[in-house]
Every structure is written in structure tokens, then in C-alpha cells.
Amino acid sequence: MSTTPSAGRGRTGGLLLRDARLLGVAEPRDVLLSGGRIARVAPSGLAAPGLPELRLDGRHLAPGLWDGHVHFTQWVVRRERIDLSPADSAAAAVAIMRAALPVSDADVVVGYGFRDALWSDAPTRAALDAIAPDRPVMLISGDLHCGWLNSAAGRRYGLDLPDDGVLRETEWIGALGVHDRGTQPSLDAYAAAARAAASRGVVGVVEFENQDNATIWPDRVAAGVDSLRVEGSVWPDRLDEAIARGLRTGDVLDDAGLVTFGRLKIVVDGSLNTRTAYCWAPYPGLDPADPHSYGVQSVTPERLVELLATAHAHGIAPAVHAIGDQANTQVIDAFESLGIAGVVEHAQLVSDDDFARFGRLGLTASVQPEHAMDDRDVADRHWHGRTDRAFAFRSLHNAGATVHLGSDAPVAPLDPWLAISAAVSRSRDGRDPWHPEQNLPVDLALAASARGRFTITEGEVADLVVLDADPLAATPDALRKMPVAATLLGGRFTWNDLEDPR
Structure with missing residues (x-):
């Protein structure tokens, strides 16, 4: 190819x-x-x-600008889901869903965008059962790392729900995948989303949806969804298939030359809002003796090295999701042990000693500056005393890392100007800049949005x-x-x- x-x-x-x-x-x-x-x-x-x-x-x-991290299908369907972003409590989220139930004709009523890390109350399955005892209801967190379901939704998808109705990380991502496979958007919806991105100066996206991107995206382009270049990732469950097909990072996959085979996407930890990012220090209020108080380790260091080595041997470059500081350390250790470079997706909390290793190993930090604006208060609470090295774009750049900007759409909108502004100002909505020492000059932010x-x-x-x-x-x-x-x-x-x- x-x-x-x-x-x-x-x-x-x-x-x-x-x-x-x-x-x-x-x-x-x-x-x-x-x-x-x-x-x-x-x-x-x-x-x-x-x-x-x-x-x-x-x-x-x-x-032209690139978005270095998107989940395109999730971005497309976000418009069809009930907006939970205004909810400042579990009770408020339930109220939004209660109001939506009579006007929704969806088989499963889905809300998106709740962020519960600062709520004073907690989600419960009983609260959702009270408003919809027999109708499936699913609430998706803004970071996509957890879901809150009622009993009817649990029955629909064959899930054994806990009392709070909340599933996190691997179990949740599997459930969301089952739901999404039955609710694919139309080609017109994909084309409209691609045109909307182009209207903001976007020429390409790095696609991290967990699907057969090497087949699906060429088909979409051939059907007229041709406003963007797409670099489509592969996840570990499809790695063997990609190797058998002889796919290598950079291969052109379609006649129009718009789709290329991207990187192996590996997720080694969770997220800040879900309190599953894997950190060296425990989250506040949790028992330090409980391993889960430090977050979730989705992939062991040994398995990570195995996956990276296998992909590298077959010409497939890596992109590894790491948010917590312990997760970032383990990912950098893996790259260093194998002597290979790659992309660290998010790199939200980095240990002081690890910044220099980003540069020395030739790593790329694919970051989402708008997340810093969304999560600054959450970070101040749950990463208290460590936020000088959180969303540390300037430290990464100064250490010699290549910095790419993106959105993680739908977690933040697919609009590179929001990322550029957040990287430059460390501020939004008139608030004082948050750790302004970690900003990027505008020329660097522009280049980081245009692949250098x-x-x-x-x-x-x-x-x-x-x-x-x-x-x-x-x-x-x-x-x-x-x-x-x-x-x-x-x-x-x-x-x-x-x-x-x-």
C-alpha cells in the first residue's frame, strides 16, 4: 500500500x-x-x-488545522442525545432526564455530558428507576469513561448493575459499544459533521473510535463524506486482524487518498472526572490501602510492552492513553524499555522527572487544552497540590516533546480554535488564567494544531x-x-x- x-x-x-x-x-x-x-x-x-x-x-x-484526537461517531450522535452539561448535581441530571422522557421517542433514552466529580450528591439506580421503571435510560459522562443506567437499561443489555447504577471503564465501554452498534448515524449525519469541522478550518482528524476504521472510513469517503482527511486507529482487539491484512501506519486506504491507517490505540487508565486516572497518590477521601483509590490500571505494564512490541514489529506505531501520573510513568517506561517512540494521548498529569523523558525519547504529547478549562476545578480538588504539573503544555514543550492539540470530541467540541485559545490563555469565561506559566505562545499553539x-x-x-x-x-x-x-x-x-x- x-x-x-x-x-x-x-x-x-x-x-x-x-x-x-x-x-x-x-x-x-x-x-x-x-x-x-x-x-x-x-x-x-x-x-x-x-x-x-x-x-x-x-x-x-x-x-489547514488538524484535530489530533476525536471519536467521530460519538461526536455525530452527541447532537441526538439529551444535554446533561447543565447538571450540577445528580438530582439535576435526573430532572433533565425526567423532562425529556415524554418528548423522546427513542427506544433507549440517552443523555450525555454529566460531570459528577464536584457534585454534593451521588448517582443512584433508584433515582433513575423512579422516573422510568420500565423504559431503558442511559446517562453518559462527559469524559465517556462511565455510564449511569437504570434497571431497565441493565436488563436490556444483560448487565449486572451495582446499586448506584454506575459502570466504569472496561465494563462501561463494552456496554456503550453494544448500544452504539445498534444506533449508527446516517451517512448524511457524518457528512454534515465533517462539513461543520471544515467550516472551522479543519482538514484532518485522528480517529480513535473503536471500530474497523480501515474499512469503515474508506467506505464513508466513497459515499461522499470527503471533507476531511482521516487517520484511523486500530484497538488491541483488532490488532491481529490488522497485522493479517498487512496494514502499516501511514498506508493509504482509499482511492481519494484521504484515509490512512493510523496507530494502535491502547488505554492504560481512566479519567480525572471519573476518578479512575491512575495516579501515584490516592484520590481525596479514599482509603490509601485500597488499590482502587489510586485509579484504574486498565492494562498492566507487562501487557503494554507486549502490545507495543507486537505492533512495532509489524510497522504499526503506538498511541497510548495515559492521564494519571503513574500511568504516564508506566507508558514512558514501556517506550524506553523497547527503544521506540510514540504518542502519549492526554498526558494530563506528569511527574516532574518524566517531562525530560518525553523529550529524550522523542515522544509526542497529544493534548486537549479545552479539558484544562473544563476540569480546572476538578483538578484543584482531586489533584490538590499537584496542579502545577497538570495539563502542563509549556513544560512538555520545553522538555522537547512534540505537542499536538486536539479536542477528544465529543468531550470537547471539534473546533481547533477553542483548543488554541485555551492553550494560549489558560482561561475561559472571564476567569483568571489557571497556571498561566503552562501556556503556549500563539505561534506554537497554531503549529501544534497544524502538525508542526x-x-x-x-x-x-x-x-x-x-x-x-x-x-x-x-x-x-x-x-x-x-x-x-x-x-x-x-x-x-x-x-x-x-x-x-x-
Whole structure:
């Protein structure tokens, strides 16, 4: 299979973008696109007889943006689920679901987005049974790491529910998978979500949905879901199949050149909001003698090394979910023992001694800055005294790690400008910056959202975004609302709020 970068379904006839301002460059430039690539970058006045032209009139032209971590199906179906984000207590979540039951015609009534780490009351199965004794009800946490179900939902899925009705980590993820397989969105819904991402300047996503991405995504592209590049991961339960098919990281999987085979995704611990991130110190109020008080170790260090070694031997690169500081230490230990590099997904809490190892081993930290804004109060409570090394983007960068930004959609919206703003400001909603020493300068945040690209270069694939404002001069609030005039994927418009080329 080919591993050569492809322009995809580009404008092979060519297009001249006139009077574009490149980031950090004062004078406007003309940019010639041909064969889906950037053929020429020159001072204004470039001659290109016979080619269509589009005047950008001084708008800013930048590399297209990537979201380094998404669960695309979960992002698509989120719009169909009852919004639980306003719930500030278990009672409030139950009230939201009670109000939704009479107007929902769903077989299983699903809510999404509760965050219970700061609630003064606790979920109970009895509270959900009281509002729906015979109708299945499922509440999904905002971090996707736990679910709260009533007895009818437990019966539907053959689950032995605890008294609180809450399932966490492996048991929960399995139950959610069973539910999702029976409720797949339409192709139109996928296409609409992809177009919405393109309208925010997104040209590609790293897909971490646990499914057969190497088959499903080429089929979606062939059916018209072609607004994005997709790097599709494989999970351990499909690793043997991927190896048997001869798939290797970077292989192009579709005729359009939009889908590539990605990395082996391994989840070694849980999350902060669910209090299952695997840490060196116990969570407050829990018995230090109880191993579960430190979080959940989903994969043992020995199994992690085995998986990494097997994948590496067959050309499949790793991406390992690690949130707690003990989980990050164990993942870095595994990379170091094998002498291989890879991506650490999230890296939310890192021990002081481990920052330098990120750089020394050539690791990439794939982080989600909007999570820091969502979780700052949760971290202050449950990681008290350790938040100087939580969501520590500047420390990771200074240590030499490659930093990529993403959303973990639907945990945060699939909009890179939210991540960029959060990384730069460490603030949202007018609050004081949280650990501002861990911010990223805007140029680094932009590059971390564009796979290391800050400006455009001749010969590169023409994955571009046209902006109506200068992100280098924007306030944090303006970054969040950055107006995107157009997005091009391999020289083809996937979003265009400008005039048609003449």
C-alpha cells in the first residue's frame, strides 16, 4: 500500500490565490495551487494566464488545522442525545432526564455530558428507576469513561448493575459499544459533521473510535463524506486482524487518498472526572490501602510492552492513553524499555522527572487544552497540590516533546480554535488564567494544531485555511470565535464563504 502523501480530490486544473497574507509576513503574497499542491508562493503580481483566480484581499492564509484526537461517531450522535452539561448535581441530571422522557421517542433514552466529580450528591439506580421503571435510560459522562443506567437499561443489555447504577471503564465501554452498534448515524449525519469541522478550518482528524476504521472510513469517503482527511486507529482487539491484512501506519486506504491507517490505540487508565486516572497518590477521601483509590490500571505494564512490541514489529506505531501520573510513568517506561517512540494521548498529569523523558525519547504529547478549562476545578480538588504539573503544555514543550492539540470530541467540541485559545490563555469565561506559566505562545499553539506547520511552503499539499482575522494579534476570546472564510483540502474547497474563483 502507498504511504506517499496524497493531495486527495484536488483542483488539478490549478487556482491562483491573490493578495494573501501569510502568518508573520507583512507583505501580501500570491499563492499558486496546482495538482492539489502549493506550486508557487511569490510577491503580488504573479502571472498565471488562463487559471482561475480568487482575490483574498489581504486575508490571512495558513496551514489547514488538524484535530489530533476525536471519536467521530460519538461526536455525530452527541447532537441526538439529551444535554446533561447543565447538571450540577445528580438530582439535576435526573430532572433533565425526567423532562425529556415524554418528548423522546427513542427506544433507549440517552443523555450525555454529566460531570459528577464536584457534585454534593451521588448517582443512584433508584433515582433513575423512579422516573422510568420500565423504559431503558442511559446517562453518559462527559469524559465517556462511565455510564449511569437504570434497571431497565441493565436488563436490556444483560448487565449486572451495582446499586448506584454506575459502570466504569472496561465494563462501561463494552456496554456503550453494544448500544452504539445498534444506533449508527446516517451517512448524511457524518457528512454534515465533517462539513461543520471544515467550516472551522479543519482538514484532518485522528480517529480513535473503536471500530474497523480501515474499512469503515474508506467506505464513508466513497459515499461522499470527503471533507476531511482521516487517520484511523486500530484497538488491541483488532490488532491481529490488522497485522493479517498487512496494514502499516501511514498506508493509504482509499482511492481519494484521504484515509490512512493510523496507530494502535491502547488505554492504560481512566479519567480525572471519573476518578479512575491512575495516579501515584490516592484520590481525596479514599482509603490509601485500597488499590482502587489510586485509579484504574486498565492494562498492566507487562501487557503494554507486549502490545507495543507486537505492533512495532509489524510497522504499526503506538498511541497510548495515559492521564494519571503513574500511568504516564508506566507508558514512558514501556517506550524506553523497547527503544521506540510514540504518542502519549492526554498526558494530563506528569511527574516532574518524566517531562525530560518525553523529550529524550522523542515522544509526542497529544493534548486537549479545552479539558484544562473544563476540569480546572476538578483538578484543584482531586489533584490538590499537584496542579502545577497538570495539563502542563509549556513544560512538555520545553522538555522537547512534540505537542499536538486536539479536542477528544465529543468531550470537547471539534473546533481547533477553542483548543488554541485555551492553550494560549489558560482561561475561559472571564476567569483568571489557571497556571498561566503552562501556556503556549500563539505561534506554537497554531503549529501544534497544524502538525508542526506554521507557514505554507512550496511543494506541500494544499491543505489550507483562509482567515478573516490575524490569529497572531487576536485576543483569547477572538481566537475562540476566529472567522474562517474558506478551507481547502488538496486545493479543493471544503468550506467557502468567499466569492467563486473567476
